[in-house]
Amino acid sequence: MFTKACGRYDVNVADEDHGALIRRQRRDVPQQMTKPQLDRGAGKPSRRERVREATLVEIKEIARRHLVEHGAAGVSLRAIAREMGMTAPGLYRYVSGIDSLLVLITADMFGELAAAVAAADASVPSEDTDLRILTSLRAFRSWAVTHRAEFATMFGPRVRLAPETDVTPALEAGRRFGATFYTLFDRLLAEERFPLPDGDRITPELARELRAFADTCGFSAPHIPVEAIMVLSTCWVRLYGVVCMEVFEHLNFVMRDMEPLFESELQNILTGLGVRYRTPESSTPVTMSTPD
Amino acid sequence: MFTKACGRYDVNVADEDHGALIRRQRRDVPQQMTKPQLDRGAGKPSRRERVREATLVEIKEIARRHLVEHGAAGVSLRAIAREMGMTAPGLYRYVSGIDSLLVLITADMFGELAAAVAAADASVPSEDTDLRILTSLRAFRSWAVTHRAEFATMFGPRVRLAPETDVTPALEAGRRFGATFYTLFDRLLAEERFPLPDGDRITPELARELRAFADTCGFSAPHIPVEAIMVLSTCWVRLYGVVCMEVFEHLNFVMRDMEPLFESELQNILTGLGVRYRTPESSTPVTMSTPD
DNA sequence: GGTGTTTGCTAACGGTGTTCACTAAAGCGT
DNA sequence: ACGCTTTAGTGAACACCGTTAGCAAACACC
Structure with missing residues (x-):
């Protein structure tokens, strides 16, 4: 019995596992390794950082509301994105997954x-x-x-x-x-x-x-x-x-x-x-x- | 904001709710209202009842195994059906839902x-x-x-x-x-x-x-x-x-x-x-x- | 203005629960 | 043995879900 990483959870599949099981290293927050070139590390956050932080907060707020309204099982990236007027994959720029x-x-x-x-x-x-x-x-x-x-x-x-x-x-x-x-x-x-x-x-x-x-x-x-x-x-x-x-x-x-x-x-x-x-x-x- | 019964949970949709919201009365175990015509109520269970009971037990056993192996979120009708060699809708003859x-x-x-x-x-x-x-x-x-x-x-x-x-x-x-x-x-x-x-x-x-x-x-x-x-x-x-x-x-x-x-x-x-x-x-x- | 980063989208894959219409088989009464 | 009824199970469809890959626009900086 093999398990294959597909969809939300690993789930047993009846047929054989074709190809090697590649468990990709999950990039935590993608494409953010280089800070805003200029080293303003200690200074005030750049405009980009501010708006980024804001949308992250918005994501968390909506998620939180869905949590209290529909229970933990009712929190979904797609629904959050829908409510924000964007699409689910976009959220992966802010969170590495549900x-x-x-x-x-x-x-x-x-x-x-x-x-x-x-x-x-x-x-x-x-x-x-x-x-x-x-x-x-x-x-x-x-x-x-x-x-x-x-x-x-x-x-x-x-x-x-x-x-x-x-x-x-x-x-x-x-x-x-x-x-x-x-x-x-x-x-x-x-x-x-x-x-x-x-x-x-x-x-x-x-x-x-x-x-x-x-x-x-x-x-x-x-x-x-x-x-x-x-x-x-x-x-x-x-x-x-x-x-x-x-x-x-x-x-x-x-x-x-x-x-x-x-x-x-x-x-x-x-x-x-x-x-x-x-x-x-x-x-x-x-x-x-x-x-x- | 409307909620529409779709998929597993009620989830808010951004667009309008087309058509009336019909929440169907869920039939608990479908098409079983009439007992095997002959009144063998008190007697031994009919062959049908026995095999039916057996598959219900099988369903529960597999569900149970999936529960311990993948956690509560990992129990799914489709996976159970797959493992039993049948399809998910068939399970609805035995259980009224997940x-x-x-x-x-x-x-x-x-x-x-x-x-x-x-x-x-x-x-x-x-x-x-x-x-x-x-x-x-x-x-x-x-x-x-x-x-x-x-x-x-x-x-x-x-x-x-x-x-x-x-x-x-x-x-x-x-x-x-x-x-x-x-x-x-x-x-x-x-x-x-x-x-x-x-x-x-x-x-x-x-x-x-x-x-x-x-x-x-x-x-x-x-x-x-x-x-x-x-x-x-x-x-x-x-x-x-x-x-x-x-x-x-x-x-x-x-x-x-x-x-x-x-x-x-x-x-x-x-x-x-x-x-x-x-x-x-x-x-x-x-x-x-x-x-x- | 050019360049590179960041953001978000579309498409796609594979998974889920559930309903509906349907076939095939089993059981039962005559 | 035949016919009828009840049941078991299927396939297609719908509306969801998480996640990845590739691409285009927006932005920041030089």
Whole structure:
């Protein structure tokens, strides 16, 4: 059984594979190796670069809209080009294929999510760590449920992408997103809010993985004990679980509104972290129409 | 902006929509309304029914193989038909489209997962509730990591299916799968292993959702308190989270082996349930080559 | 103005889901 | 055994999809 690269995915063909299988090296963004001859590298972008950047942004915007309107499977280069008044092959001057376009917008979306969380975080007094955490986590869920399609492509299985696609831009953005929480967690740690779990319940293998986790994610202030990293992982897993379950609608037929369950989980998680939980109403810095 | 039903997904077209939009009622399995005239309803299936059933099974088998080999996006009616030595339209005698085929195999996979868990459960002494739970949950993860593509389509976002697709068969199967765990949980409850959480931390909204959950899932032995249902939900969310995170490979670049983290979460969950945790080695009923 | 880069188009190939009209076969009743 | 009905499967067609190759116009720079 041979596989031949044809169309969108490699797909088995019944008959023999005629000729050698040539997997061409994909030129990432074609014909762009020579910069605008003049070395204006450090200076302001040339007119060409500006308009180029603009159309790339337009491509991504339309792709994004198609994503939310028709789901990940509904994003297609041809439809995007049609809407822009050009043809699909033209887009290859900007993106090296549908896969890389999806990766690009995924990276963008991580940026947006991070910004949304950061904005929520900044909207409360910076010295109130408890409230900041509470607000940030709620903002995460809010963004997720109001951006279901986006969340699914960011945090769901990579079902659309060909397996060999390079996803590092998205990973990078995801890493940066994670950093949003690390600083808050670091504060909790510094304030010694919660007791670290029993160290001898952490097997050597787990310790190794946790160390790798902390190192790769950059937040390895050298003193951080593995126990703390484990707590962070656990919390993240629980948050991820409850939000995924809501966005992927796996309890849909059984639970109409998932917010109460989320709040309950949130309460559990925070309590374990020594953070005071407040109900959504009581935690908003009430400017509730106090008539003066 | 009009949308026209064309090809796989509704997609916006730039030009006007010529003619009325006729959304034909999809006949579920065509030309099968009249049973084989003779009323052999209760008797053994007719020869026709048997061969029909056989080809349906073949279709699903091939689809399944393509799913694991090329991912969900790689399952196509044309490829399946090609492999069976027939043409794509012929498959419409058996399935009403690619979507319903995917739903069908999803339902099958829930059945297999449930069977795998049940088999693991049955492989340990039935009176040892602790070990049964431990084994069942580990079996769940095992199945998930050895059937990643399947797990992704079962528990991930419905990214491939058109939004209006009827997924009830899959949901039904999922519900049956859940029941695998309910009985075990019921035992825990009966044995009063863990203290129920504070009832007044459960808001009325949450209580209502939890009740609905229990009712719909059938395991509403009328005495079950909402507190217990909440514990069950929490556990399920955590299990779901850690397994999803592993299968969807969201910590891939940061953690090579996720098993230690899973075991750690498992330990946390079980401890909260009053179930004794045992490491994988110590929990296997050791027949470890004791030379006689 | 000439020259080289960049952009976008057309045409083409091979893939997809789905419908429709049709043939051939199988099953059933008499 | 014959005829009728129901079914299985085909081929052509339509509207999509991603991607490549070759070419012509637009642009930037000298």
